[in-house]
Amino acid sequence: MLSRGFRAVSAVKSAGVWAVAHSLDDTARFCRRGRCSPADPAPGPGSDPDQDPVQTLHRLCLDRFYVAPGPGSAARFRRGLGCSYGPLGEELRRNLLARWWSSVTRSRNRVFGVSSSLSGPAGPEVQVRVVESGRLQQILDQQDLSREQLIREVRALLDRSGPARTSLLPGALQQFVPSLELVGRKLPFGLAETGLCFRPPDASGCSAEFTETSLVWFCSPRTSSQWLDHWTQQRLKWWRKFALSPSGFISSEVSEDELEEPASRGVRISYDFPWGRESLETLWSRGSAELLQTHNGVQSKLQCRDGRKTVPHVISVSGNMDRGATAFLSNSLQQLSKEDGKKRLQHRKVLKLHPVLAPVKVALDIGRGGTVELRQVCDGLLQEFLEAEIFAWPGYLETLPTSAEQLNAKYDEMGVLFSAVVGENTLESGLLQLRSRDTTIKETMHISELKNFLARYISAADNI
Amino acid sequence: MLSRGFRAVSAVKSAGVWAVAHSLDDTARFCRRGRCSPADPAPGPGSDPDQDPVQTLHRLCLDRFYVAPGPGSAARFRRGLGCSYGPLGEELRRNLLARWWSSVTRSRNRVFGVSSSLSGPAGPEVQVRVVESGRLQQILDQQDLSREQLIREVRALLDRSGPARTSLLPGALQQFVPSLELVGRKLPFGLAETGLCFRPPDASGCSAEFTETSLVWFCSPRTSSQWLDHWTQQRLKWWRKFALSPSGFISSEVSEDELEEPASRGVRISYDFPWGRESLETLWSRGSAELLQTHNGVQSKLQCRDGRKTVPHVISVSGNMDRGATAFLSNSLQQLSKEDGKKRLQHRKVLKLHPVLAPVKVALDIGRGGTVELRQVCDGLLQEFLEAEIFAWPGYLETLPTSAEQLNAKYDEMGVLFSAVVGENTLESGLLQLRSRDTTIKETMHISELKNFLARYISAADNI
Numbered sequence: 001m002l003s004r005g006f007r008a009v010s011a012v013k014s015a016g017v018w019a020v021a022h023s024l025d026d027t028a029r030f031c032r033r034g035r036c037s038p039a040d041p042a043p044g045p046g047s048d049p050d051q052d053p054v055q056t057l058h059r060l061c062l063d064r065f066y067v068a069p070g071p072g073s074a075a076r077f078r079r080g081l082g083c084s085y086g087p088l089g090e091e092l093r094r095n096l097l098a099r100w101w102s103s104v105t106r107s108r109n110r111v112f113g114v115s116s117s118l119s120g121p122a123g124p125e126v127q128v129r130v131v132e133s134g135r136l137q138q139i140l141d142q143q144d145l146s147r148e149q150l151i152r153e154v155r156a157l158l159d160r161s162g163p164a165r166t167s168l169l170p171g172a173l174q175q176f177v178p179s180l181e182l183v184g185r186k187l188p189f190g191l192a193e194t195g196l197c198f199r200p201p202d203a204s205g206c207s208a209e210f211t212e213t214s215l216v217w218f219c220s221p222r223t224s225s226q227w228l229d230h231w232t233q234q235r236l237k238w239w240r241k242f243a244l245s246p247s248g249f250i251s252s253e254v255s256e257d258e259l260e261e262p263a264s265r266g267v268r269i270s271y272d273f274p275w276g277r278e279s280l281e282t283l284w285s286r287g288s289a290e291l292l293q294t295h296n297g298v299q300s301k302l303q304c305r306d307g308r309k310t311v312p313h314v315i316s317v318s319g320n321m322d323r324g325a326t327a328f329l330s331n332s333l334q335q336l337s338k339e340d341g342k343k344r345l346q347h348r349k350v351l352k353l354h355p356v357l358a359p360v361k362v363a364l365d366i367g368r369g370g371t372v373e374l375r376q377v378c379d380g381l382l383q384e385f386l387e388a389e390i391f392a393w394p395g396y397l398e399t400l401p402t403s404a405e406q407l408n409a410k411y412d413e414m415g416v417l418f419s420a421v422v423g424e425n426t427l428e429s430g431l432l433q434l435r436s437r438d439t440t441i442k443e444t445m446h447i448s449e450l451k452n453f454l455a456r457y458i459s460a461a462d463n464i
Numbered sequence: 465m466l467s468r469g470f471r472a473v474s475a476v477k478s479a480g481v482w483a484v485a486h487s488l489d490d491t492a493r494f495c496r497r498g499r500c501s502p503a504d505p506a507p508g509p510g511s512d513p514d515q516d517p518v519q520t521l522h523r524l525c526l527d528r529f530y531v532a533p534g535p536g537s538a539a540r541f542r543r544g545l546g547c548s549y550g551p552l553g554e555e556l557r558r559n560l561l562a563r564w565w566s567s568v569t570r571s572r573n574r575v576f577g578v579s580s581s582l583s584g585p586a587g588p589e590v591q592v593r594v595v596e597s598g599r600l601q602q603i604l605d606q607q608d609l610s611r612e613q614l615i616r617e618v619r620a621l622l623d624r625s626g627p628a629r630t631s632l633l634p635g636a637l638q639q640f641v642p643s644l645e646l647v648g649r650k651l652p653f654g655l656a657e658t659g660l661c662f663r664p665p666d667a668s669g670c671s672a673e674f675t676e677t678s679l680v681w682f683c684s685p686r687t688s689s690q691w692l693d694h695w696t697q698q699r700l701k702w703w704r705k706f707a708l709s710p711s712g713f714i715s716s717e718v719s720e721d722e723l724e725e726p727a728s729r730g731v732r733i734s735y736d737f738p739w740g741r742e743s744l745e746t747l748w749s750r751g752s753a754e755l756l757q758t759h760n761g762v763q764s765k766l767q768c769r770d771g772r773k774t775v776p777h778v779i780s781v782s783g784n785m786d787r788g789a790t791a792f793l794s795n796s797l798q799q800l801s802k803e804d805g806k807k808r809l810q811h812r813k814v815l816k817l818h819p820v821l822a823p824v825k826v827a828l829d830i831g832r833g834g835t836v837e838l839r840q841v842c843d844g845l846l847q848e849f850l851e852a853e854i855f856a857w858p859g860y861l862e863t864l865p866t867s868a869e870q871l872n873a874k875y876d877e878m879g880v881l882f883s884a885v886v887g888e889n890t891l892e893s894g895l896l897q898l899r900s901r902d903t904t905i906k907e908t909m910h911i912s913e914l915k916n917f918l919a920r921y922i923s924a925a926d927n928i
Contacts, residue, residue, distance in 0.1 A: 084578075094577070115553070116548045127596060128595070129594075130595075133625065140619060151604050179550070193554075208626075
């Protein structure tokens, strides 16, 4: 069995090579809490006090295909907003959303997926709309309109512009009644959804879309508080399961003066970023008022069986998965250092994403004297991995010569779990060299075993 | 092997029971093309000439958890816009998007997934923006603003509102340069993405979001026309693979006067809906002008290896998966009719979605005299299916008594592939009754075989 614990131990075992391991987050957290006194554990020799950990992380994400370059990219990244993801970032996001989905819908057989329209239910409180701005420009350009005519036309345009949802909750509340038949009107049950939501654009001009995950749980009023505890525990376990340093993910009860109407209790799951603590997921015990309001107060439509007839209470569990992806990136970035022969410090950055989340499971390269045959072997392996849905990196397509050290450094920054080198030897014996990101140890493996080894490794890490 | 052909034959074989099978689409198509003359094959005895096939389909989708009720739902459904999906519609959409994704990214090992920001690259041609409408209202309400001040404030608000993308293409073009390293600057390769896009709101007030699938393929200018043909063939094959009546899906070359700048060739894949032919996916051969423009004309950044250095041509393949889901729903709805003992016509509607797309693979019910033990057996089965990611319908939770006929009719309308009945007998012998949606034949099967049977059935249908 391959546990995170085991992997950590392996990393320590290989400390003969890389002296001190610490994550960027840890360093930053020490400093931010004002505990950077001499008595505190000193940051490792590899740390550069001048280096901004946010910049380091964002730079690495740009260089290593996680985030696409673009104006405002760094700010969006930091604020937990949807940004343009490169191929690796997109795969990380997909892995994360798939895990959330299966964790929520498969954990109990009473959660169903729904999908509500982006233009959620309209209401007086709608703050964001999708507006035909070309038409609005035209109205503003019309010289012959009086002030009053202008206002009238803009209002009319606004009225027919669809609202843009800021949360998935209203959609789920609407789907409550049609979903009752699914469950024979029996409590508890839940509706799950993932989708884009908007925050009102701020002064920086960032349109503020983000990917929300939402579980809306309908339960008996008697048990709502226990259910809130249950889901808090489940969700915190989930975040920590995929973390390298689980203690960075914490849950905290929302204090009474921070409670948002109509919630009677709330819990936040947050992550300690280098730039401060930010909320990843929020759980609210909301009572039944919003549900009643959504369905015009018709109690009879909403009643469920639960010993006696009752209108359910609502627990909402809403997460921001763009910020979640950033949290895992931040959490899994380790900086390691060693002195080389000439006593110069060398730095190595490793993105130790959990095997399940890591976008690239294996990179394929060819050894010296790469021939057409070796390329064909790699093509065959790549195809095999594609069919098994194992994301492999076609390093052998690269034509610029790179040293093994440079290549390993690059793959470590990409968070590539394993890298395989196919050489002349492989053609004869079928053996290839496999290097582990987490232990840096190289093993020899038969080419026919590679796919099963990877599948077993990932599923073992998943089943802990 | 279970082929669509086999399934069609089975349906005919069971014609002793249900006399005539025809899809709603077929009837509608005959009529629309003005071929409803006596010489034409007459619509089956079950058809009701007064019945609007669009209404029938929408009604069924509402009743059977595909589409959530709401204002404008029928119009959005018909126009191929994202609407609120119920649990079954959401599962269909997920299945469809997953199939598209694996078909495009796994078919060739040179397609990578990306994800661009919803607020795509801004430009003078931006027509839709996400606007903080609450703030806009406030500006309009300010009595003391002159006409000019008002216009200035609205313009400022508009300037800082993010554009909402109307296509995924610009995002992919932006990601071209950072992706070059992935492929060692070697052509051809592609960038795949799925995501929400907007059409400008129309007079009906519908905000017009839809889920776009996008493959942007970069290839040598010499081969771009062949690649367009290749992808047309692939995509048409894909649509037809999952269809009940594949001939409803057709491809057609875009005529020269319909070509959109800067495309030199275009192909449309359309579906013949009861309300007319609508485009599902469009392929354009776009040349290199937009790519150059995106990267400020810096040729050296864009050059790829292809014998000699060259700036690639772009092929775009963009689909509307909301309309795609509606096409499959429309295509798979069959109406069957028979005379009962009293010579009265009985109608049966069956949603014959492809086994891979069908949301519910199996429904679980209990026979007469349902006891606690029988429920426990079902609970166990349901959990087993959840873990195997087979969507099962917990029919045994329903408490209102329903006849077997009513239940089968409901499941057929839901498109449930198989329905299993666990009875007293199951406790003794382990045997249960399994009914097939497509053949209506009931078989006896051992409970331990059910999961593997379903998995084999679905994967056999997938591998044809």
